[in-house]
Amino acid sequence: LHKLKPNTGDEAKPTLFIKIRQFLANFSAHYESKRKQERYDKFFKQREISFLHDLHRLRDIIQRRQSKVVFCHNDLLIHNIIHDDKTDSISFIDYEYADYNYQDFDIANHFCEYAGVEDFNYSRCPDKEYKREWITKYLIYYLERKPTKDEVDNLLDGNNIFEAAAHFFWALWALVQSQISTIDFDYLDYAVQRYELFQKCMLKCD
Template sequence: MAIKRNEYLKGCGYEEEIMEAISAVASDLGDVNSLEVIPMKGAMTNEVFQIIWQTKKGDDVRKALLRLYGDGVQIFFNREEEIRAFECISKHGQGPRLLALFTSGRVEEFIHARTLSAVDLRDPEISALIASKMREFHRLNMPGPKKVQLWQRMRNWLSESKTICFPKDITNFGLDNLDEEINMLEKLLSEGYLQDIGFCHNDLQYGNIMMDEETRSITLIDYEYASYNPLAYDLANHFCEMVADYHSHTPHILDYTKYPELEERQRFIRIYLSSEGKKPSNAKVDQLVNAAEKYTLANHLFWGLWGLISSYVSKIEFEYKEYAKQRFEQYWIRKHTLLNSPNMMKL
């Protein structure tokens, strides 16, 4: 078998093991003549590659996806739990199949669909498909305790950041004050329907959403951060991701002028609530819209901590610290308005 461009894997420490896994998968799925490894852009937690091979007959090209785990990601989630979730989601028919595991990563089924772009999230038709798929995903019955993971995960990350960050960053990012902020948000947002939970993706940026152009079906991928959480939090996360373009010349820069207006958020949530055939009342829609707005605050702290920690542990080329700065700034800019507006007080 001829292996092309495997220089991308050199120096990772597990090259031989990786190539054995790739070769085994390729052999199981086709009579391999040559195999090529091509890096894919846009990933910020792992390194992702497309594996392409041609059969000996030369009339068939097949693909798989290679995921190499990023440095330090064990800080953010438990890899064994993530793999169990991946396999369970696959069994539910919601994502790609797991083809092979090795020490530093895995090989996954290649989804023959288009990864969405930043502008796709604002397309009303595509947005409606995403809303319905989110509702379906949230209804998955996954193993493990069905309780909110958000707050403890943030506390763990805050503790980790205080351990690894330089004193200057601890001061500049106000880490010593974040315990109080997290406690305040948890108390405020743990009331009644604000606490309606389901199995959430928690990282629903456009790069984790794929669409089959022919069938218009949506597939959600990459479940590293998936867990049971408040449904409003996952909706808030998706709205916040509309300000990002990770494939621009400045992928770390967030443009908050692109945050969806009220009408767009209402439309998304109305479709989300209608996806099971029941037409929601305007009051129900507004209730969830307002709840999601509150949860944007938790989302800013969550990804702010992620960015700050990643700036110390990740080798992926991305301005993590600047990204973190923008998320924390947005938290403080929006906090007073969101927690003191009349609509928020009614919650």
């Protein structure tokens, strides 16, 4: 998937900040439900959280990194990864969010998805050694050769800021869903959890 090239020959633009700005444009801090409003205000409003400030801070760090832009799935949670027992092969489904994006984001977001959704538990996410092994195997396929230590370290070093980006992305997505979705799921609580994880990751990036 990451080897696909743009048909136009032009440099592809990453969708990350385009989508984040769309989420911000589609979200209002005012809820029809009094209970939801109180919960939103208790966490976000009372802490004087500025999503635009967070966005600019995140963007500045990521732009300094100069991550490679490739065609990404952008939503590789467990339900979107299918294993065929007969052929021992893996395929992806649900390309709703697929677009050109930072290579680091697709990898870091996948690691975040180990936590699950319905029963979100970040302790399930892989440790540094697992990530190193995973990235090494990924690069063998992506580069079609054995990667150097520096190439592995480069992707591993970018993992924290892009995990922060993934948490911020899905926190804002969940806030939008908390206002428009009819699905029986506590999107507001999910947004709070992802935003708290975003803050923790950003502390390591300063």
